[in-house]
Amino acid sequence: MKIAYLMDPLESIQPENETTSHLMYESNERGHTVYFLEAHDVYIRSGQVVARMRNISAEPGLGMERYWQAIIRCAKQEHLVFEAVTELDVLFLRSNPPLNYQVMEFMQAANNHVFILNSTTGQVLGNSKLYTLNFPDIIPETHVSRDPSRLRKIIDDFGGDMVVKPLQRYGGEGVIKVSTRDKTNLNSLIHYYVRAYKTYAQREPIMVQEYLKSVKKEGDVRILLLNGDIIGAMRRKPKKGDFRTNVHAGGEVLAHQ
Numbered sequence: 001m002k003i004a005y006l007m008d009p010l011e012s013i014q015p016e017n018e019t020t021s022h023l024m025y026e027s028n029e030r031g032h033t034v035y036f037l038e039a040h041d042v043y044i045r046s047g048q049v050v051a052r053m054r055n056i057s058a059e060p061g062l063g064m065e066r067y068w069q070a071i072i073r074c075a076k077q078e079h080l081v082f083e084a085v086t087e088l089d090v091l092f093l094r095s096n097p098p099l100n101y102q103v104m105e106f107m108q109a110a111n112n113h114v115f116i117l118n119s120t121t122g123q124v125l126g127n128s129k130l131y132t133l134n135f136p137d138i139i140p141e142t143h144v145s146r147d148p149s150r151l152r153k154i155i156d157d158f159g160g161d162m163v164v165k166p167l168q169r170y171g172g173e174g175v176i177k178v179s180t181r182d183k184t185n186l187n188s189l190i191h192y193y194v195r196a197y198k199t200y201a202q203r204e205p206i207m208v209q210e211y212l213k214s215v216k217k218e219g220d221v222r223i224l225l226l227n228g229d230i231i232g233a234m235r236r237k238p239k240k241g242d243f244r245t246n247v248h249a250g251g252e253v254l255a256h257q
Contacts, residue, residue, distance in 0.1 A: 172246030
């Protein structure tokens with residue numbers, strides 16, 4: 001099969017810790033033709049969605065480290081494959097946030113003609129941490145605002161530790177724990193995160209959630225879903241001196257029973 005991965009530059013990926021790299025590796029090991037492209041490689045030609053891609057198929061059995069070095073070399077070659085997206089068998093949309101809405105619009109035209117993972121509609125609907133608001137009964141106390149005064153009042157009224165999260169980042173980037181015990185830095189942090197120096201309309205809304213103390217000791221559980229069915233789960237625990245469980249932030253991955 002022809003399997004393409006639309007993703008970030010290969011050099012920016014830590015292959016041992018990325019789901020995408022393992023999907024690519026396994027596709028190659030099973031003898032499929034693997035292509036690589038980035039968001040700027042997609043365009044329209046005569047009404048068709050077309051992509052500039054590089055064939056990054058490598059010899060099997062290299063192991064992840066050598067395989068990743070090999071496909072980086074392939075991606076640096078001048079030879080490009082210009083392929084209508086509908087000629088592919090599978091297209092994985094694996095770019096990190098923030099979501100590129102132009103790519104989603106391009107791919108929407110091909111959505112019914114090629115197997116795309118994940119669907120463009122699903123990515124638009126679930127592209128940020130706001131998606132968790134669909135599950136109010138099972139998430140911690142949650143607030144979202146771009147108003148520093150309102151956010152400060154929320155934290156003051158809550159009284160305990162809370163977690164500040166930028167909406168569009170990933171891997172624990174920018175996630176911090178705050179409380180009224182550190183009043184000296186609290187206002188400065190809130191103003192920094194919402195970009196309070198801009199007009200209200202241009203500010204960045206942020207999420208503030210209750211800090212769950214049990215996560216520090218027991219970790220959290222990452223559940224993998226396919227078409228709404230649970231196909232697997234893993235437990236993640238924060239490293240010493242941190243509260244974030246994200247693997248990119250040094251979190252430890254454990255089996256979940």
